[in-house]
Amino acid sequence: MSNSGGNNKPTKNIIIGCSGSVATIKLPLLIKLLLDSESPYKFVIKIVVTDRAKHFFDSKDIPLGIQIFNDDDEWKMWKKRGDPVLHIDLGKWADLFVIAPLDANSMAKLSTGICDNLLMCTARAWDLSKPFIFCPAMNTKMYNHPITEEQIEKLKGWGYREVPCISKTLVCGDTGNGAMAEVQTIYQEIIDSLSSTLTPAASAIPASASS
Ligand SMILES: Cc1cc2nc3c(=O)[nH]c(=O)nc-3n(C[C@H](O)[C@H](O)[C@H](O)COP(=O)(O)O)c2cc1C
Numbered sequence: 001m002s003n004s005g006g007n008n009k010p011t012k013n014i015i016i017g018c019s020g021s022v023a024t025i026k027l028p029l030l031i032k033l034l035l036d037s038e039s040p041y042k043f044v045i046k047i048v049v050t051d052r053a054k055h056f057f058d059s060k061d062i063p064l065g066i067q068i069f070n071d072d073d074e075w076k077m078w079k080k081r082g083d084p085v086l087h088i089d090l091g092k093w094a095d096l097f098v099i100a101p102l103d104a105n106s107m108a109k110l111s112t113g114i115c116d117n118l119l120m121c122t123a124r125a126w127d128l129s130k131p132f133i134f135c136p137a138m139n140t141k142m143y144n145h146p147i148t149e150e151q152i153e154k155l156k157g158w159g160y161r162e163v164p165c166i167s168k169t170l171v172c173g174d175t176g177n178g179a180m181a182e183v184q185t186i187y188q189e190i191i192d193s194l195s196s197t198l199t200p201a202a203s204a205i206p207a208s209a210s211s
Contacts, residue, residue, distance in 0.1 A: 009042040012194055015094045016045060017119045020052025022171045023101035023137040023180035028061040030100060033187040035063065040191060046090060048119050050106065071118045087121035097126055098190055100163070101137030101180045104148070110134070111151035128159055131193035135163040135186055140176030163189045 016031070018024040027047070034043045047068045059068055074086040091097075099119070102110070106119065115124040126132055134155060142148070143165060156162055163181045170179055180186075 009040065011044060012041045012095045013044045013046075013093050014096045014098065014190065015090055015122065016047050017097065017099035017102075017122070018047065018049045018053040018057075019099065019101060019103040019106035019119065020050055020055065021101035021103040021137040021180065022056055023135075024049075024053045024056035026100075026180065026183050027057050029183045030186060031063065031066065033183060034190070041194060046094070048090065048122055050117055050119050052103075069118060074118045074121070087118055087125055090122050091125045091127060094130070096131045096133070096190060096194060097123065098133040098135070098186065099123070100133070100135035100186050102134045104136075104138040104142045107134070107136060107151050107155075108147070111154045131197055132160045133163060133186070133189055133193060134160055135180050136165050136178075137180035138165075138178045139170060139172055140174050140178045143176070143178035161189060161193055 014034070016027065018027055031045060033039070034045060045066050047062065047066060049068060049070055051071065054070065062068060069086060069090070077084050077086050099106070099110075108114075109116070109120050110123055113124060115121040123132070136143070136148070136152065138148075152162055163186050165177050166179050166181055167175075167177045168179045169175045
């Protein structure tokens, strides 16, 4: 569902999902990079958060006009037949879905098909022909548990793109792997994923010719 935005940049609709990792504090920074004038796309962003993710950012730090959705919105919107079903409509609207951060709990749910909140329902209903990026973030001990690799491999097997964790001193004080990738790396994966999903015919059209 792409149009052309101002300055001949193609418009891309993206969902940023956040789960209950402390790395959710980086959400405003990721948004800032995406909305930067240097970005090759004009991004329209919607945010989907779990209840726990809400703890790690202040909605006042999110630019006006960017909608933030949580489980309550899904249920408030649907009263009767014909009303919007948010997790389905979000998926139809978006060109790309990135979950940054994906915590251990939501990763376990995602890899087993559990959909007990808006974020997981949106992920479960996602059209797999469109890019889906996940950015794990967890304590080193959680990361080192054998289930982590198993679940990451399962997600990648479905075509999801991983932005791997990095090693550093975590907020809890432990040093090791498990920190969410740098925001710049996540931004670049978003750009690369969108660019690689352009069909040869579409990418051959000069920007000035798109409407
Ligand atoms: C301060 C704090 C920081 C946390 N950071 C992480 C984290 O980085 N990664 C993780 O997997 N869980 C983390 N957790 C635990 C999750 O928030 C917890 O598993 C929660 O149930 C996740 O719910 P959700 O997946 O629905 O967002 C943290 C918890 C607290 C209290």
